[in-house]
Amino acid sequence: MESGPDSSGDKDSFAGKDRKGRSQRRRRRRGRRGGKRPEHKENQNTSGRAEPAAHAQNGEKAAQRPENGGARDPDSRRRRGGRKGRNRSRGERRQRPKPQVIIADLPDTNGVPVLVDTHAHLIDKAFDPDRQGAVERAIEEGVHYIISMGTCLESSRRTLDLAASYAGVYAAVGVHPSDVKDVNERTIREIARLAEEPKAVAVGEIGLDYYREGAPRKTQRRWFREQIRVAVEVGKPIIVHCRDSADDIYEVLEEEKAWRAGGVIHCFTGDDEQARKFLDIDFHLGAGGAITFSRSEELREVFERVPIERVLLETDSPYLAPPPHRGKRNEPAYVARVAETLAELHGMTTEEVTRLTTENVRRLFGVGPEPDGGSIAYSVGETLYLNVTNDCQNSCFFCGLLSDCVYKGHNLKLAQEPDAAEVLAAAGDPTRFAEVVFSGFGEPTLRLDVVKEVAGELKRRGARRIRLVTNGLANKTHERNILPELGGLVDAISISMQAESPEAYAKVCKTKGIEEPYPLVKEFVRWSKNYIPEVEVTAVHMSGLIDIEACEKVATEELGVPFRAHDYVRMD
Numbered sequence: 001m002e003s004g005p006d007s008s009g010d011k012d013s014f015a016g017k018d019r020k021g022r023s024q025r026r027r028r029r030r031g032r033r034g035g036k037r038p039e040h041k042e043n044q045n046t047s048g049r050a051e052p053a054a055h056a057q058n059g060e061k062a063a064q065r066p067e068n069g070g071a072r073d074p075d076s077r078r079r080r081g082g083r084k085g086r087n088r089s090r091g092e093r094r095q096r097p098k099p100q101v102i103i104a105d106l107p108d109t110n111g112v113p114v115l116v117d118t119h120a121h122l123i124d125k126a127f128d129p130d131r132q133g134a135v136e137r138a139i140e141e142g143v144h145y146i147i148s149m150g151t152c153l154e155s156s157r158r159t160l161d162l163a164a165s166y167a168g169v170y171a172a173v174g175v176h177p178s179d180v181k182d183v184n185e186r187t188i189r190e191i192a193r194l195a196e197e198p199k200a201v202a203v204g205e206i207g208l209d210y211y212r213e214g215a216p217r218k219t220q221r222r223w224f225r226e227q228i229r230v231a232v233e234v235g236k237p238i239i240v241h242c243r244d245s246a247d248d249i250y251e252v253l254e255e256e257k258a259w260r261a262g263g264v265i266h267c268f269t270g271d272d273e274q275a276r277k278f279l280d281i282d283f284h285l286g287a288g289g290a291i292t293f294s295r296s297e298e299l300r301e302v303f304e305r306v307p308i309e310r311v312l313l314e315t316d317s318p319y320l321a322p323p324p325h326r327g328k329r330n331e332p333a334y335v336a337r338v339a340e341t342l343a344e345l346h347g348m349t350t351e352e353v354t355r356l357t358t359e360n361v362r363r364l365f366g367v368g369p370e371p372d373g374g375s376i377a378y379s380v381g382e383t384l385y386l387n388v389t390n391d392c393q394n395s396c397f398f399c400g401l402l403s404d405c406v407y408k409g410h411n412l413k414l415a416q417e418p419d420a421a422e423v424l425a426a427a428g429d430p431t432r433f434a435e436v437v438f439s440g441f442g443e444p445t446l447r448l449d450v451v452k453e454v455a456g457e458l459k460r461r462g463a464r465r466i467r468l469v470t471n472g473l474a475n476k477t478h479e480r481n482i483l484p485e486l487g488g489l490v491d492a493i494s495i496s497m498q499a500e501s502p503e504a505y506a507k508v509c510k511t512k513g514i515e516e517p518y519p520l521v522k523e524f525v526r527w528s529k530n531y532i533p534e535v536e537v538t539a540v541h542m543s544g545l546i547d548i549e550a551c552e553k554v555a556t557e558e559l560g561v562p563f564r565a566h567d568y569v570r571m572d
């Protein structure tokens with residue numbers, strides 16, 4: 001296969017998809033520290049598809065954010081209060097009552113994807129009348145997970161207590177830029193201590209706010225940096241407040257190598273260029289109520305070009321309620337409205353957006369369920385993919401086979417290889433789709449009999465177009481030319497080449513048990529033209545690792561077939 005099941009898309013999108021930063025975080029979560037910056041992707045997609053493995057500013061914020069919810073930093077209180085203050089603080093910590101568990105379990109969803117509100121302020125006084133009700137309504141609406149923000153030391157503690165009370169509620173701890181005036185080193189040490197707690201999944205809400213300027217800019221920058229360092233130290237991502245400050249935010253993130261922590265630009269309302277820059281340093285963009293507003297056409301256009309794999313859903317509740325709740329208190333249950341808007345923008349179903357963005361949350365914050373394993377058939381947009389094996393002659397270094405086998409929120413790790421009847425049962429009615437593609441994490445032609453039987457039956461059932469994604473090594477594996485057997489069954493074939501020379505192919509694809517595979521792939525391309533109506537050669541955009549121009553030259557000039565470079569789609 002190519003680099004990952006197929007993310008078809010005709011729209012331009014920002015690439016910025018690398019896996020190194022993510023891998024670093026994963027390693028760090030295992031107890032090691034990573035420090036190397038992820039590579040920036042230069043290739044901004046593109047026209048094509050990326051196959052699975054084969055191969056407000058809160059300008060509309062109506063409510064004024066309360067200053068610390070009325071609470072002051074206890075550290076500054078201690079500073080003023082001397083010994084008495086210190087004693088009280090110690091006592092307070094000792095006497096902090098254990099939070100009462102209110103919701104201990106989440107309902108079973110039977111595999112239906114659930115939503116995550118990645119940015120809420122559940123301890124805001126707007127929720128005082130019915131905080132529990134807001135969480136319960138969210139669950140009823142399928143929003144099973146909520147990440148609630150701390151905005152100062154005290155609110156961070158209270159948010160952690162709240163998180164301890166509800167199964168699906170998690171906390172971010174940190175000091176909001178509007179509240180950093182009284183911060184000192186001890187505050188930061190305490191934030192670091194809180195960030196180590198199991199239900200603290202991020203350091204936030206931190207950042208720079210040059211609109212409200214609750215503290216001098218220099219002060220904001222200092223404590224923003226310090227809190228990023230805390231996040232890197234504890235190995236948890238950051239949640240960034242960015243208001244009229246995108247350039248400085250970017251500069252600080254770059255200088256602090258913040259991709260080591262990863263994170264999200266909360267309630268992103270910037271332009272294409274800003275989006276591209278943040279994506280290039282491995283950050284996610286938070287989509288909130290702002291994208292649902294009627295006057296936010298430009299913002300919607302920006303989000304149309306942001307890969308859905310880099311978007312997180314959020315409400316920023318109690319602020320920024322989407323229609324039809326504009327002007328009223330926002331709450332986590334309304335995050336579904338954001339998902340619907342993104343689905344419209346990306347030509348997906350709301351369920352697909354939910355699955356994908358929830359998977360983004362799981363990978364970034366470690367919140368949410370592992371996708372169920374064993375997807376034999378799964379759809380992305382108008383394409384149905386069939387995943388028939390996890391076996392392959394290659395071990396391409398970017399392949400999802402080598403990591404968690406999750407693609408676009410679908411876990412493609414097969415418990416066992418399905419037979420043709422199982423594949424057909426999973427595929428259902430093929431006329432619902434514009435195209436059926438044999439492509440998962442693995443090489444479909446290793447199950448040639450299944451591919452032929454399924455393709456034939458799907459043709460009989462009215463499949464409009466059947467495409468095979470392959471590494472082009474089938475003739476060697478089967479010790480015969482298999483292409484005549486596919487004639488009439490397969491309308492198109494995408495052959496993953498990934499290299500312009502035998503040496504480059506060996507480096508990228510690491511073929512096992514086949515000597516000199518590269519000429520065999522080229523020969524397979526030539527033979528394919530005799531039997532399959534549409535033949536293309538593909539390679540993955542991986543700047544500095546795969547020479548796309550050279551691959552294209554081999555495909556078009558030497559082999560005489562169209563070439564398509566597709567985005568590397570993050571799968572780790």
Ligand code: SF4
Binds near residue numbers: 395496
């Ligand atoms: S290892 Fe196999 S399935 Fe994965 S990208 Fe390479 S050829 Fe495709």
